[in-house]
Amino acid sequence: MTEAMKEKRKSSKQVKSHDNYFVLTGNPFVDAGIYAIESYYGKDYSVLTPSDLDKKIDCIVDLYLKDGWNKNIYSIFTGNSKFTNPSIKDKKTSSEKFFGDLLKGFSLPGNSGSCIACGRRDALPIRKREEIPLTGSGKLINFFSGASAGERYCPVCTFAVQFLPLFLYSLGKYFLLFHSVAYNIMRIRAKKGIKNIQGQIAANNYTGCMQDDYKNGENALFHIVEDTIREQKEIFPKENPSITAYIFSNYTQNPPPMQIIHLPNSVFRFLVYVQRIDNVSWRKIVNKGFGVLKKEDDYKWKNNRVYKNLLNGWSIIAYFIERNKTVIGNWEIFTYYLKEVREMDEKRIDVLKRVGDKIADYIKKTDNTKRLFALETAKSYEGLRNIFLKITKGMITNGMDAPLFTTDEFLNDLFPEGALTWKETRDILLFRIYEKSSDYLKEKKEIFEEIKENEEV
Ligand SMILES: [Zn+2]
Numbered sequence: 001m002t003e004a005m006k007e008k009r010k011s012s013k014q015v016k017s018h019d020n021y022f023v024l025t026g027n028p029f030v031d032a033g034i035y036a037i038e039s040y041y042g043k044d045y046s047v048l049t050p051s052d053l054d055k056k057i058d059c060i061v062d063l064y065l066k067d068g069w070n071k072n073i074y075s076i077f078t079g080n081s082k083f084t085n086p087s088i089k090d091k092k093t094s095s096e097k098f099f100g101d102l103l104k105g106f107s108l109p110g111n112s113g114s115c116i117a118c119g120r121r122d123a124l125p126i127r128k129r130e131e132i133p134l135t136g137s138g139k140l141i142n143f144f145s146g147a148s149a150g151e152r153y154c155p156v157c158t159f160a161v162q163f164l165p166l167f168l169y170s171l172g173k174y175f176l177l178f179h180s181v182a183y184n185i186m187r188i189r190a191k192k193g194i195k196n197i198q199g200q201i202a203a204n205n206y207t208g209c210m211q212d213d214y215k216n217g218e219n220a221l222f223h224i225v226e227d228t229i230r231e232q233k234e235i236f237p238k239e240n241p242s243i244t245a246y247i248f249s250n251y252t253q254n255p256p257p258m259q260i261i262h263l264p265n266s267v268f269r270f271l272v273y274v275q276r277i278d279n280v281s282w283r284k285i286v287n288k289g290f291g292v293l294k295k296e297d298d299y300k301w302k303n304n305r306v307y308k309n310l311l312n313g314w315s316i317i318a319y320f321i322e323r324n325k326t327v328i329g330n331w332e333i334f335t336y337y338l339k340e341v342r343e344m345d346e347k348r349i350d351v352l353k354r355v356g357d358k359i360a361d362y363i364k365k366t367d368n369t370k371r372l373f374a375l376e377t378a379k380s381y382e383g384l385r386n387i388f389l390k391i392t393k394g395m396i397t398n399g400m401d402a403p404l405f406t407t408d409e410f411l412n413d414l415f416p417e418g419a420l421t422w423k424e425t426r427d428i429l430l431f432r433i434y435e436k437s438s439d440y441l442k443e444k445k446e447i448f449e450e451i452k453e454n455e456e457v
Helices: 003-013 028-041 050-054 057-065 067-077 091-104 155-161 183-203 217-231 265-290 296-300 305-312 331-340 346-366 369-376 381-397 407-414 418-436 438-443 445-456
Strands: 175-180 243-248 259-263
Touching: 028 050, 028 155, 028 175, 028 183, 050 091, 057 067, 057 091, 067 175, 091 155, 175 183, 175 217, 183 217, 217 243, 217 259, 217 265, 217 305, 259 265, 259 305, 265 305, 265 331, 331 346, 331 418, 346 369, 346 381, 346 407, 346 418, 369 381, 369 418, 369 445, 381 418, 418 438, 438 445
Parallel strands: none
Antiparallel strands: 175 243, 243 259
16 A cells, blocks of 8 residues: 555544434434444445445445345335335336435534534524434324424435335334444344345345344344354453343334333443353253244244343343253353343352351251252242251251351341342342252252152152
Protein backbone atom coordinates (compact mmCIF):
# COMPACT_ATOMS: atom_id res chain seq x y z
CA MET A 1 0.00 0.00 0.00
CA THR A 2 1.43 3.41 -0.94
CA GLU A 3 1.71 6.26 1.54
CA ALA A 4 -0.98 8.16 -0.33
CA MET A 5 -3.37 5.23 -0.11
CA LYS A 6 -2.68 4.81 3.58
CA GLU A 7 -3.33 8.49 4.11
CA LYS A 8 -6.56 8.26 2.16
CA ARG A 9 -7.74 5.27 4.18
CA LYS A 10 -6.82 7.04 7.41
CA SER A 11 -8.72 10.17 6.47
CA SER A 12 -11.77 8.17 5.42
CA LYS A 13 -11.78 6.50 8.85
CA GLN A 14 -11.61 9.84 10.58
CA VAL A 15 -14.58 11.49 8.92
CA LYS A 16 -16.06 14.09 11.18
CA SER A 17 -19.50 13.17 12.41
CA HIS A 18 -21.24 15.87 10.37
CA ASP A 19 -19.73 14.43 7.19
CA ASN A 20 -21.67 11.17 7.60
CA TYR A 21 -25.20 10.81 6.33
CA PHE A 22 -25.94 7.84 8.59
CA VAL A 23 -25.69 8.18 12.35
CA LEU A 24 -26.73 5.49 14.83
CA THR A 25 -29.82 6.66 16.61
CA GLY A 26 -30.68 4.13 19.33
CA ASN A 27 -33.94 3.53 17.41
CA PRO A 28 -33.72 -0.22 16.75
CA PHE A 29 -35.52 -0.05 13.38
CA VAL A 30 -33.22 2.65 12.00
CA ASP A 31 -30.02 1.21 13.46
CA ALA A 32 -30.73 -2.27 12.12
CA GLY A 33 -31.38 -0.69 8.70
CA ILE A 34 -28.05 1.17 8.84
CA TYR A 35 -26.11 -2.03 9.64
CA ALA A 36 -28.00 -3.88 6.89
CA ILE A 37 -27.07 -1.10 4.43
CA GLU A 38 -23.42 -1.32 5.46
CA SER A 39 -23.36 -5.05 4.78
CA TYR A 40 -25.41 -4.82 1.60
CA TYR A 41 -23.15 -2.15 0.09
CA GLY A 42 -19.97 -3.67 1.53
CA LYS A 43 -18.79 -0.31 2.84
CA ASP A 44 -18.59 1.33 6.27
CA TYR A 45 -21.90 3.14 6.79
CA SER A 46 -20.11 6.32 7.81
CA VAL A 47 -18.63 6.84 4.34
CA LEU A 48 -21.63 5.91 2.16
CA THR A 49 -22.95 8.73 -0.02
CA PRO A 50 -26.26 9.06 -1.90
CA SER A 51 -24.50 8.26 -5.20
CA ASP A 52 -23.07 5.03 -3.69
CA LEU A 53 -26.51 4.13 -2.41
CA ASP A 54 -28.19 4.78 -5.76
CA LYS A 55 -26.11 2.04 -7.45
CA LYS A 56 -27.78 -0.99 -5.89
CA ILE A 57 -31.37 0.21 -5.52
CA ASP A 58 -32.64 -1.86 -8.44
CA CYS A 59 -31.19 -5.07 -6.91
CA ILE A 60 -32.90 -4.56 -3.57
CA VAL A 61 -36.21 -3.82 -5.32
CA ASP A 62 -35.83 -6.98 -7.44
CA LEU A 63 -35.25 -8.96 -4.27
CA TYR A 64 -38.27 -7.52 -2.46
CA LEU A 65 -40.48 -8.38 -5.42
CA LYS A 66 -39.55 -12.08 -5.32
CA ASP A 67 -42.37 -14.16 -3.85
CA GLY A 68 -40.65 -15.38 -0.68
CA TRP A 69 -39.53 -11.87 0.23
CA ASN A 70 -42.73 -10.18 -0.85
CA LYS A 71 -44.66 -12.39 1.57
CA ASN A 72 -42.46 -11.16 4.45
CA ILE A 73 -42.66 -7.54 3.25
CA TYR A 74 -46.44 -7.82 3.62
CA SER A 75 -46.02 -8.22 7.37
CA ILE A 76 -43.13 -5.74 7.64
CA PHE A 77 -44.46 -2.85 5.51
CA THR A 78 -48.12 -3.99 5.14
CA GLY A 79 -49.93 -4.73 1.90
CA ASN A 80 -50.06 -1.01 1.09
CA SER A 81 -46.33 -0.54 0.57
CA LYS A 82 -44.78 0.26 -2.80
CA PHE A 83 -43.49 -3.34 -2.89
CA THR A 84 -46.82 -5.05 -2.18
CA ASN A 85 -49.77 -2.83 -3.05
CA PRO A 86 -51.86 -4.82 -5.56
CA SER A 87 -53.24 -1.63 -7.13
CA ILE A 88 -49.75 -0.58 -8.27
CA LYS A 89 -49.19 -2.14 -11.70
CA ASP A 90 -45.48 -1.47 -12.13
CA LYS A 91 -44.16 -2.14 -8.63
CA LYS A 92 -40.54 -2.12 -9.77
CA THR A 93 -40.69 1.41 -11.18
CA SER A 94 -42.72 2.82 -8.30
CA SER A 95 -40.47 1.19 -5.68
CA GLU A 96 -37.32 2.50 -7.35
CA LYS A 97 -38.89 5.94 -7.51
CA PHE A 98 -39.69 5.71 -3.79
CA PHE A 99 -36.03 4.97 -2.99
CA GLY A 100 -34.89 7.64 -5.48
CA ASP A 101 -37.12 10.29 -3.89
CA LEU A 102 -35.77 9.47 -0.44
CA LEU A 103 -32.21 9.79 -1.77
CA LYS A 104 -33.05 13.20 -3.24
CA GLY A 105 -34.16 14.28 0.23
CA PHE A 106 -30.81 13.26 1.82
CA SER A 107 -29.04 15.91 3.85
CA LEU A 108 -26.17 15.82 6.33
CA PRO A 109 -27.25 15.78 9.97
CA GLY A 110 -27.40 19.14 11.73
CA ASN A 111 -27.68 19.99 15.39
CA SER A 112 -31.43 19.61 15.64
CA GLY A 113 -34.49 18.45 13.72
CA SER A 114 -37.94 16.97 14.11
CA CYS A 115 -37.04 13.36 13.09
CA ILE A 116 -37.89 11.19 16.11
CA ALA A 117 -35.03 8.77 15.30
CA CYS A 118 -31.94 10.91 14.61
CA GLY A 119 -33.24 14.27 15.91
CA ARG A 120 -30.78 15.95 13.54
CA ARG A 121 -32.90 16.46 10.42
CA ASP A 122 -36.42 17.64 9.80
CA ALA A 123 -39.05 15.09 8.96
CA LEU A 124 -41.61 15.83 6.31
CA PRO A 125 -43.88 14.30 5.19
CA ILE A 126 -45.18 12.19 8.10
CA ARG A 127 -44.31 8.50 7.52
CA LYS A 128 -47.02 5.87 7.76
CA ARG A 129 -46.84 2.23 8.68
CA GLU A 130 -46.33 1.11 5.06
CA GLU A 131 -43.02 3.01 5.18
CA ILE A 132 -42.00 2.59 8.84
CA PRO A 133 -43.40 -0.43 10.73
CA LEU A 134 -45.74 0.25 13.67
CA THR A 135 -46.16 3.97 13.10
CA GLY A 136 -49.62 5.11 11.97
CA SER A 137 -52.20 4.41 9.29
CA GLY A 138 -52.77 7.88 7.88
CA LYS A 139 -56.47 8.74 7.81
CA LEU A 140 -57.44 5.21 8.92
CA ILE A 141 -56.53 6.00 12.49
CA ASN A 142 -58.80 3.32 13.88
CA PHE A 143 -56.20 0.76 12.79
CA PHE A 144 -53.57 2.22 15.04
CA SER A 145 -53.78 2.10 18.79
CA GLY A 146 -52.06 5.45 19.32
CA ALA A 147 -54.60 7.02 16.93
CA SER A 148 -51.82 9.02 15.29
CA ALA A 149 -51.67 9.46 11.52
CA GLY A 150 -47.98 8.60 11.34
CA GLU A 151 -44.57 9.46 12.69
CA ARG A 152 -41.79 11.93 11.97
CA TYR A 153 -38.86 10.23 10.25
CA CYS A 154 -36.42 12.12 8.03
CA PRO A 155 -35.56 10.79 4.51
CA VAL A 156 -32.23 9.30 5.67
CA CYS A 157 -33.77 7.37 8.58
CA THR A 158 -36.72 6.32 6.38
CA PHE A 159 -34.28 5.09 3.73
CA ALA A 160 -32.40 3.06 6.36
CA VAL A 161 -35.59 1.38 7.58
CA GLN A 162 -36.31 0.11 4.04
CA PHE A 163 -33.35 -2.29 4.50
CA LEU A 164 -34.78 -3.73 7.70
CA PRO A 165 -35.97 -6.98 6.00
CA LEU A 166 -32.31 -7.92 5.36
CA PHE A 167 -31.67 -7.84 9.12
CA LEU A 168 -34.91 -9.27 10.51
CA TYR A 169 -35.25 -12.84 11.72
CA SER A 170 -38.58 -14.43 10.87
CA LEU A 171 -40.59 -16.38 13.44
CA GLY A 172 -43.32 -17.27 10.97
CA LYS A 173 -46.08 -14.80 11.80
CA TYR A 174 -43.77 -12.45 13.68
CA PHE A 175 -40.32 -10.97 13.28
CA LEU A 176 -37.48 -10.75 15.72
CA LEU A 177 -35.58 -7.48 15.53
CA PHE A 178 -32.23 -7.95 17.24
CA HIS A 179 -30.64 -4.86 18.75
CA SER A 180 -27.41 -4.30 20.62
CA VAL A 181 -25.14 -1.38 21.42
CA ALA A 182 -22.13 -3.54 20.49
CA TYR A 183 -21.02 -2.68 16.92
CA ASN A 184 -19.28 -5.99 16.33
CA ILE A 185 -22.34 -8.05 17.24
CA MET A 186 -24.63 -5.93 15.05
CA ARG A 187 -22.14 -6.25 12.18
CA ILE A 188 -22.01 -10.04 12.59
CA ARG A 189 -25.82 -10.15 12.42
CA ALA A 190 -25.91 -7.90 9.36
CA LYS A 191 -23.34 -10.09 7.58
CA LYS A 192 -25.46 -13.14 8.37
CA GLY A 193 -28.36 -11.36 6.68
CA ILE A 194 -26.33 -10.87 3.50
CA LYS A 195 -25.13 -14.47 3.59
CA ASN A 196 -28.77 -15.52 3.75
CA ILE A 197 -29.46 -13.61 0.51
CA GLN A 198 -26.32 -14.92 -1.22
CA GLY A 199 -27.36 -18.46 -0.38
CA GLN A 200 -30.79 -17.84 -1.87
CA ILE A 201 -29.31 -16.35 -5.04
CA ALA A 202 -26.93 -19.30 -5.44
CA ALA A 203 -29.76 -21.78 -4.98
CA ASN A 204 -32.17 -19.65 -7.02
CA ASN A 205 -34.66 -20.17 -4.22
CA TYR A 206 -35.94 -17.01 -2.56
CA THR A 207 -37.38 -17.78 0.85
CA GLY A 208 -37.25 -14.31 2.48
CA CYS A 209 -35.85 -13.15 5.83
CA MET A 210 -33.38 -15.16 7.90
CA GLN A 211 -35.10 -17.98 9.75
CA ASP A 212 -34.58 -21.48 11.17
CA ASP A 213 -38.25 -22.37 11.72
CA TYR A 214 -38.26 -21.00 15.29
CA LYS A 215 -41.65 -19.83 16.51
CA ASN A 216 -40.71 -18.97 20.10
CA GLY A 217 -39.10 -15.53 20.49
CA GLU A 218 -37.11 -16.35 23.64
CA ASN A 219 -35.71 -19.56 22.20
CA ALA A 220 -34.88 -17.80 18.95
CA LEU A 221 -33.05 -15.03 20.81
CA PHE A 222 -30.92 -17.56 22.72
CA HIS A 223 -30.34 -19.49 19.50
CA ILE A 224 -29.09 -16.32 17.76
CA VAL A 225 -26.88 -15.24 20.66
CA GLU A 226 -25.43 -18.71 21.31
CA ASP A 227 -24.78 -19.18 17.62
CA THR A 228 -23.01 -15.84 17.39
CA ILE A 229 -20.84 -16.64 20.42
CA ARG A 230 -19.90 -20.06 19.04
CA GLU A 231 -18.91 -18.76 15.64
CA GLN A 232 -17.07 -15.64 16.79
CA LYS A 233 -13.98 -16.30 18.86
CA GLU A 234 -13.38 -12.57 19.36
CA ILE A 235 -16.48 -12.11 21.53
CA PHE A 236 -15.45 -11.91 25.17
CA PRO A 237 -17.43 -12.34 28.39
CA LYS A 238 -16.80 -8.73 29.43
CA GLU A 239 -18.40 -7.31 26.30
CA ASN A 240 -21.62 -6.09 28.01
CA PRO A 241 -23.46 -5.74 24.71
CA SER A 242 -26.93 -4.99 26.16
CA ILE A 243 -29.04 -7.14 23.85
CA THR A 244 -32.76 -6.61 23.25
CA ALA A 245 -35.11 -8.47 20.93
CA TYR A 246 -38.25 -6.77 19.65
CA ILE A 247 -40.85 -9.29 18.52
CA PHE A 248 -43.40 -7.63 16.27
CA SER A 249 -45.61 -7.86 13.25
CA ASN A 250 -46.88 -4.97 11.15
CA TYR A 251 -49.58 -7.07 9.55
CA THR A 252 -52.66 -4.92 8.95
CA GLN A 253 -55.27 -7.01 10.72
CA ASN A 254 -55.04 -7.37 14.50
CA PRO A 255 -51.31 -6.87 14.84
CA PRO A 256 -50.22 -8.19 18.25
CA PRO A 257 -48.60 -5.84 20.76
CA MET A 258 -44.81 -5.73 20.49
CA GLN A 259 -42.99 -8.06 22.87
CA ILE A 260 -39.67 -6.82 24.19
CA ILE A 261 -37.14 -9.33 25.53
CA HIS A 262 -34.03 -8.02 27.23
CA LEU A 263 -31.06 -10.33 27.69
CA PRO A 264 -29.16 -9.19 30.82
CA ASN A 265 -25.44 -8.55 30.33
CA SER A 266 -24.66 -10.94 33.19
CA VAL A 267 -26.47 -13.72 31.32
CA PHE A 268 -24.57 -12.88 28.15
CA ARG A 269 -21.25 -13.13 30.05
CA PHE A 270 -22.31 -16.47 31.46
CA LEU A 271 -23.32 -17.78 28.02
CA VAL A 272 -19.95 -16.84 26.53
CA TYR A 273 -18.15 -18.49 29.45
CA VAL A 274 -20.15 -21.69 29.66
CA GLN A 275 -20.20 -22.29 25.90
CA ARG A 276 -16.45 -21.88 25.68
CA ILE A 277 -15.69 -23.97 28.77
CA ASP A 278 -18.19 -26.82 28.53
CA ASN A 279 -20.88 -26.53 25.89
CA VAL A 280 -21.87 -30.20 26.27
CA SER A 281 -22.94 -29.63 29.89
CA TRP A 282 -24.66 -26.40 28.97
CA ARG A 283 -26.76 -28.18 26.30
CA LYS A 284 -27.79 -30.76 28.91
CA ILE A 285 -28.96 -27.99 31.26
CA VAL A 286 -30.86 -26.23 28.47
CA ASN A 287 -32.50 -29.49 27.38
CA LYS A 288 -33.80 -30.03 30.92
CA GLY A 289 -35.54 -26.67 30.58
CA PHE A 290 -37.70 -28.05 27.78
CA GLY A 291 -39.09 -30.94 29.81
CA VAL A 292 -40.16 -33.80 27.59
CA LEU A 293 -40.02 -33.12 23.85
CA LYS A 294 -42.42 -35.25 21.86
CA LYS A 295 -41.04 -34.39 18.46
CA GLU A 296 -37.50 -33.55 17.43
CA ASP A 297 -38.37 -30.00 16.37
CA ASP A 298 -40.46 -29.11 19.43
CA TYR A 299 -37.63 -27.02 20.88
CA LYS A 300 -38.34 -24.37 18.26
CA TRP A 301 -41.69 -23.41 19.77
CA LYS A 302 -41.90 -24.90 23.29
CA ASN A 303 -41.17 -22.61 26.26
CA ASN A 304 -37.87 -23.32 27.95
CA ARG A 305 -37.74 -22.96 31.75
CA VAL A 306 -33.98 -22.38 31.85
CA TYR A 307 -34.14 -19.57 29.26
CA LYS A 308 -37.21 -18.07 30.93
CA ASN A 309 -35.56 -18.08 34.35
CA LEU A 310 -32.40 -16.46 32.99
CA LEU A 311 -34.41 -13.71 31.29
CA ASN A 312 -36.47 -13.03 34.41
CA GLY A 313 -33.67 -13.10 36.95
CA TRP A 314 -34.89 -16.37 38.48
CA SER A 315 -32.57 -19.15 39.57
CA ILE A 316 -31.48 -22.11 37.42
CA ILE A 317 -29.46 -23.71 40.24
CA ALA A 318 -31.77 -26.74 40.43
CA TYR A 319 -31.05 -27.54 36.76
CA PHE A 320 -27.40 -28.25 37.55
CA ILE A 321 -28.43 -31.15 39.82
CA GLU A 322 -29.66 -34.53 38.60
CA ARG A 323 -32.13 -36.81 40.38
CA ASN A 324 -29.61 -39.64 40.42
CA LYS A 325 -27.30 -37.62 42.73
CA THR A 326 -24.95 -36.41 40.00
CA VAL A 327 -24.23 -32.90 38.77
CA ILE A 328 -24.04 -31.29 35.34
CA GLY A 329 -20.83 -29.33 34.82
CA ASN A 330 -18.49 -28.77 37.74
CA TRP A 331 -17.99 -26.47 40.74
CA GLU A 332 -16.08 -23.92 38.62
CA ILE A 333 -18.89 -23.49 36.07
CA PHE A 334 -21.55 -23.63 38.77
CA THR A 335 -19.92 -20.91 40.85
CA TYR A 336 -19.29 -18.74 37.79
CA TYR A 337 -23.08 -18.74 37.39
CA LEU A 338 -23.56 -17.99 41.12
CA LYS A 339 -21.13 -15.09 40.99
CA GLU A 340 -21.95 -13.52 37.62
CA VAL A 341 -25.67 -14.11 37.29
CA ARG A 342 -26.87 -14.62 40.88
CA GLU A 343 -24.42 -11.95 42.10
CA MET A 344 -23.31 -14.02 45.10
CA ASP A 345 -20.19 -12.83 46.80
CA GLU A 346 -17.04 -14.89 46.94
CA LYS A 347 -17.10 -15.32 50.73
CA ARG A 348 -20.59 -16.79 50.76
CA ILE A 349 -19.64 -19.26 48.02
CA ASP A 350 -16.51 -20.27 49.97
CA VAL A 351 -18.53 -20.90 53.12
CA LEU A 352 -21.11 -22.97 51.24
CA LYS A 353 -18.30 -24.99 49.68
CA ARG A 354 -16.73 -25.68 53.08
CA VAL A 355 -20.06 -26.65 54.66
CA GLY A 356 -20.86 -28.90 51.67
CA ASP A 357 -17.47 -30.59 52.02
CA LYS A 358 -18.00 -31.14 55.75
CA ILE A 359 -21.41 -32.72 55.20
CA ALA A 360 -19.96 -34.93 52.45
CA ASP A 361 -17.16 -36.08 54.78
CA TYR A 362 -19.64 -36.74 57.58
CA ILE A 363 -21.92 -38.87 55.40
CA LYS A 364 -18.98 -40.86 54.06
CA LYS A 365 -17.39 -41.40 57.46
CA THR A 366 -20.59 -42.39 59.29
CA ASP A 367 -22.33 -43.99 56.30
CA ASN A 368 -25.36 -41.97 57.34
CA THR A 369 -27.10 -42.07 53.99
CA LYS A 370 -30.44 -41.32 55.67
CA ARG A 371 -29.19 -37.85 56.58
CA LEU A 372 -28.48 -37.09 52.93
CA PHE A 373 -31.93 -38.28 51.99
CA ALA A 374 -33.40 -35.97 54.67
CA LEU A 375 -31.42 -33.05 53.25
CA GLU A 376 -32.69 -33.75 49.74
CA THR A 377 -36.30 -33.98 50.87
CA ALA A 378 -36.37 -31.15 53.43
CA LYS A 379 -39.70 -29.37 53.26
CA SER A 380 -38.97 -26.14 55.09
CA TYR A 381 -36.37 -23.77 56.48
CA GLU A 382 -36.98 -25.19 59.97
CA GLY A 383 -36.63 -28.74 58.69
CA LEU A 384 -33.32 -27.88 57.06
CA ARG A 385 -31.96 -26.23 60.22
CA ASN A 386 -32.97 -29.32 62.16
CA ILE A 387 -30.95 -31.54 59.80
CA PHE A 388 -27.90 -29.29 60.24
CA LEU A 389 -28.25 -29.63 64.01
CA LYS A 390 -28.40 -33.43 63.79
CA ILE A 391 -25.35 -33.52 61.52
CA THR A 392 -23.42 -31.27 63.93
CA LYS A 393 -24.28 -33.56 66.85
CA GLY A 394 -23.22 -36.57 64.81
CA MET A 395 -19.94 -34.87 63.92
CA ILE A 396 -19.18 -34.28 67.61
CA THR A 397 -20.04 -37.88 68.55
CA ASN A 398 -17.69 -39.13 65.85
CA GLY A 399 -14.87 -36.83 66.87
CA MET A 400 -15.05 -34.80 63.69
CA ASP A 401 -14.11 -31.14 63.30
CA ALA A 402 -17.34 -29.47 64.44
CA PRO A 403 -19.35 -27.27 64.20
CA LEU A 404 -20.65 -27.30 60.66
CA PHE A 405 -20.59 -23.50 60.61
CA THR A 406 -20.34 -20.54 62.99
CA THR A 407 -23.34 -18.41 63.97
CA ASP A 408 -21.93 -15.62 61.88
CA GLU A 409 -21.67 -17.87 58.82
CA PHE A 410 -25.15 -19.20 59.44
CA LEU A 411 -26.67 -15.72 59.42
CA ASN A 412 -24.58 -14.06 56.73
CA ASP A 413 -23.60 -16.81 54.34
CA LEU A 414 -25.98 -19.74 54.62
CA PHE A 415 -29.22 -17.83 55.03
CA PRO A 416 -28.56 -14.13 54.38
CA GLU A 417 -32.23 -13.68 53.57
CA GLY A 418 -33.50 -15.93 56.35
CA ALA A 419 -36.12 -18.44 55.30
CA LEU A 420 -36.61 -16.81 51.91
CA THR A 421 -33.94 -18.63 49.92
CA TRP A 422 -33.43 -21.80 51.99
CA LYS A 423 -34.01 -24.02 48.94
CA GLU A 424 -31.29 -22.24 47.00
CA THR A 425 -28.84 -22.77 49.87
CA ARG A 426 -29.82 -26.44 50.11
CA ASP A 427 -29.37 -26.96 46.36
CA ILE A 428 -25.93 -25.35 46.33
CA LEU A 429 -24.89 -27.66 49.21
CA LEU A 430 -26.30 -30.67 47.36
CA PHE A 431 -24.33 -29.73 44.24
CA ARG A 432 -21.12 -29.66 46.27
CA ILE A 433 -21.92 -32.90 48.14
CA TYR A 434 -22.79 -34.78 44.94
CA GLU A 435 -19.69 -33.55 43.16
CA LYS A 436 -17.35 -34.33 46.04
CA SER A 437 -18.79 -37.76 46.83
CA SER A 438 -19.56 -39.02 43.34
CA ASP A 439 -17.64 -42.32 43.74
CA TYR A 440 -19.10 -42.99 47.17
CA LEU A 441 -22.65 -42.22 46.02
CA LYS A 442 -22.28 -44.59 43.07
CA GLU A 443 -21.21 -47.35 45.45
CA LYS A 444 -24.21 -46.74 47.70
CA LYS A 445 -26.72 -46.52 44.88
CA GLU A 446 -28.71 -49.54 46.02
CA ILE A 447 -28.93 -48.34 49.60
CA PHE A 448 -30.35 -45.01 48.47
CA GLU A 449 -32.95 -46.75 46.37
CA GLU A 450 -33.94 -48.83 49.37
CA ILE A 451 -34.29 -45.72 51.58
CA LYS A 452 -36.39 -44.07 48.92
CA GLU A 453 -38.70 -47.07 48.57
CA ASN A 454 -39.14 -47.36 52.35
CA GLU A 455 -39.98 -43.67 52.62
CA GLU A 456 -42.50 -43.93 49.83
CA VAL A 457 -44.23 -46.86 51.57
ZN1 LIG B 1 -33.66 10.97 10.98
